[in-house]
Amino acid sequence: MKAPPRVVLDTNVVLSALLFGGGPPGQLRAAWLAGRFIPLASAASAQELVRVLAYPKFRLTAAEQQDLLADYLPWVLVVRIPDPPPVAPACRDPLDLPFLHLAIAGKAQALVSGDNDLLALAGVRGLCPVLSAEAFCRQLPARE
Numbered sequence: 001m002k003a004p005p006r007v008v009l010d011t012n013v014v015l016s017a018l019l020f021g022g023g024p025p026g027q028l029r030a031a032w033l034a035g036r037f038i039p040l041a042s043a044a045s046a047q048e049l050v051r052v053l054a055y056p057k058f059r060l061t062a063a064e065q066q067d068l069l070a071d072y073l074p075w076v077l078v079v080r081i082p083d084p085p086p087v088a089p090a091c092r093d094p095l096d097l098p099f100l101h102l103a104i105a106g107k108a109q110a111l112v113s114g115d116n117d118l119l120a121l122a123g124v125r126g127l128c129p130v131l132s133a134e135a136f137c138r139q140l141p142a143r144e
Contacts, residue, residue: 005109006077007037008102011048012114013133014039018068019058024133028112031140032075040106041076044098079106089124093117103128112136 009017009028016025032039041049049072053065060068081101088100096118103111104127111130113119122130131139 004035005037006040006106007136008040008045008099008106008108008111008128010096010099010111010113010115010118011045011052013112014049014072015052016114016133018053018071024137027137027140028133029071031137032072035075036140039072039076040079040102040108041073042079042081042098042102042105044081045102046073046076046078048098077106081105089121089127091117091121100127110136 013025013028017029020026021029031037050065050069053060053068079102081098082105085097085101086104088097088104091097091100093115096115099111099113099118100121102108108128110128111118112133113130114132118130119132121127124130
């Protein structure tokens with residue numbers, strides 16, 4: 001049996017899957033819960049998710065934030081990013097570098113994002129495919 005692909009999901013993709021759940025983000029959530037792919041996380045990506053879930057605009061209680069994290073974090077594979085981090089392609093937004101480092105250090109088969117700065121790196125040599133949630137869902141392996 002082939003191992004499920006290792007995939008980096010940027011924070012906005014995870015957030016959409018956890019909070020809104022319809023369309024491709026909902027398909028992603030169902031797929032990680034079913035083990036159809038393995039989400040990768042680093043200390044930096046997990047910290048960003050925790051920080052963003054606490055934004056006042058989402059109006060989530062601490063208990064609701066914990067429940068959402070419990071629907072994601074148990075399924076992730078934690079990747080330790082070396083110091084110094086791996087060399088990553090130049091990116092327009094330096095805040096996206098942790099996701100590039102995670103994809104490289106974690107030997108990801110895909111980086112899924114809705115961020116135009118990351119999507120602009122699609123096809124960069126030496127980097128895994130960078131895909132929208134919709135594009136990734138179209139190529140997700142069938143259920144076992």
